Amino acid sequence: MKGSDSLVERNQNIDLLRFATAGSVDDGKSTLIGRLLYDSKSIFEDQLDLIKTFSKTHRNQDIDYSLVTDGLKSEREQGITIDVAYRFFSTPKRRFIITDTPGHEQYTRNMATGASNASLALILIDARNGVVTQTKRHSFISSLLGIRNFVVAVNKMDLVDYSEEVFENIVSEYNAFSDKLSDESIYYIPISALKGDNVIERSANMPWFQGSPLLDYLENVNISGGRNLTDFRFPVQYVNWGGDDFRGYCGTISSGVIHKGEKVRVLPSGKTSEISKIVTYDGDLDYAFAPMAVTLCLEDDIDISRGDMIAKVDDLPVIAGSLEANVVWMDSAPMEIGKDYLIKHTTSTVKGNFSEVLHEFDPEDISMKPSEFLRLNEIGKVKVELKTPIFADIYSENKITGSFIVIDPHTNQTAAAGMITKYNQVSPDKACKAVKTKVIRYPGDKREEAQANYDRLSMQGTHCIYVDDDLLLETLCKGIPVDSEQYSDTIEDLCKIVTKSGVSVVLCSDHLSS
Amino acid sequence: MTIKEESYRLSNLKTLEAESISIIREVAAEFENPVMLYSVGKDSSVMAHLAIKAFYPKKVPFPLLHIDTGYKFPEMYAFRDYYTKMHNLDLKVHRNEEALKKGISPLSVGTVKCCAELKTKALLDALKEGGYDAAFGGARRDEEKSRAKERIYSFRDKHGQWNPKDQKPELWNLFNSKIDPGESIRVFPLSNWTELDIWTYIYHEKIEIVPLYFAKKRPVIEKYGQLIPVYTDEHEEETKEVMCRFRTLGCHYCTGAVRSEADTLPKIIEEMMVARHSERITRIIDQDQDSSMEQKKKEGYF
Ligand SMILES: Nc1nc2c(ncn2[C@@H]2O[C@H](COP(=O)(O)OP(=O)(O)O)[C@@H](O)[C@H]2O)c(=O)[nH]1
């Protein structure tokens, strides 16, 4: 069976694109997904027969494509989408997981659920209505979640005579808004989900549009902002031991790469060891990378439990005692300042509370306004105080170690989703005695680079100071010749004092002791 | 794609495998008393295989539970006992003995009532008796329209019921495992697998499955447009020998076979790739009403 063998292999190696729909209710999201699946022949005939029968008896039309994804009884009865539907399809070029999301404001949390694992947002706009608040809210949430590829589909072009002017006006309207988001790449396309224009085939009704049809674009688009393969992070999920002397730490690699024999540090104990084995059912590995699920064994016997973090000795996440984060509130009970919530971050769940709402975002124009607390579907930047520190990164640099959910301990509701923008490091003796602070050295002519790194570190909340020759000569080393031993010793002593109190040093000088 | 990304690339199946293993471990770590539903079918074989992988080199730390209606194919019982013994899995079996004593079967009370007694009630009783707070199921989102709507962690109230209109948000891979005493969750580690993924995985990993999945000449009768296998000589008249196989396995009264020549995995996969009907078409029970699966799920069925 050579034929199917190669088919199977090909199916395995083409890449996967997860995308989520977004936009206001009735803009045609479900219809478009139904159309895409129908036209690409991805619906089984028995399922199609059911849809056609229902369309004829209840909708008075041959086929209502939205029924393909609106799978719940109440959705079909009310003709709306309430919760996310996950659909799968593939073409010879790509595999797709589509999440079709609801447009109603009251179901915003379901939209966020669908978008959280997507790498592209397919935003629909009704050509007759243009950009509305829900378009903006969903675009903003997609942007906050880190989606950097947007497709903006202006739908129902059949109802505006396929007018180029209508399309162009909506494009400029959306462009004016999206300037306030992060730097997303946006592909604009005029379509009719109902009639099929520009969905799979180029539309004969809109010869003025030169771009590729939707499916063609989705098959070929380059997706940016993927995995972090640089910083190795391994939140311990499950400790596997008992009986004999096997002891392994099970988990999923959040980011980065790890090799057998590499030196690692375990947080919060700060102890170091070496990877002795990377165990899997299929045999031990020489190296493993995100997002593999493996079992790590260490050379040394260290006390490690679920919620601990394994990272490389010279590249650690921050031990954060408090955070600033963008938060989407998803519970009907509003946020209570000062109340104890549970914060689930990687594999650890800790107590924490909101000390302050720094500002709330107005989805209309992403402007910031003051707010006491957040209510259902509101988005804001907040300060979080943690009772136990977590091992975190900034969301934009690491989605997995930069995100958390908030659980109300009284109702068990998932109350909010958070994306870390800044952290405050716990002083070393409080959380982790052995965490080494760093002296980051730059040659004297790399002052700009050194300052930029210092800015980045302190913006993220790392305790650090900046030192260069000018500053030294003005103060500690006034009158001391730069090439003397005294000069370089003074620098070393300064670093010693500062790092002892848990503060890192960004040092820019050529006059160091060898 | 950069060179670095290219050399640290995971195939689709390996990515799905990692995601499933991660879910299985998370539940084992966060719940007191999990159990894995084992229906003996291909998805169960894959799920059990993933559990074995997740805890290798140690034993799977939770039991497998088979809800036995008493009407499964004889080959399924034989395979169940062989497979669980072979992999050192802790198998528990539960039946609604009371209903069986009353003679409940699809022939006597119809499929809807029969399922309610022998599957849903048996399942709810078994979960209650075992005190299980989390139960793994092998359902996939591509199977059926209401399953396409379900979360990976699906909450059930004290009566084991699902409320599809009020599911908790589920962002990234951060699962909320907080429940009140008496409540439980159903967990679907295979949510994002398609039927084709299951078959190619079985092929790659050499996972054993019940021989009924492979085409063979079998005695059947044709009923409701389905091929129903015959195990007694009741229907001698209409019985004919047909080369056929099963796409899903359930109770012998309610599961039809399809005409097929596919007697090896590659042939099955090839057949799959051109399939025009969903696998559930061979389940007579799903076709009772338009929302029959959703209704059953609301009542506590998987
Ligand atoms: N004329 C026209 N109607 C459309 C088009 N796309 C969707 N619709 C209709 O708009 C309504 C809402 O569509 P639906 O897909 O449910 O919107 P959703 O709420 O965004 O999922 C339905 O009645 C569709 O038939 C289109 O391109 N042209």
Ligand SMILES: [Mg+2]
């Ligand atoms: Mg919809």
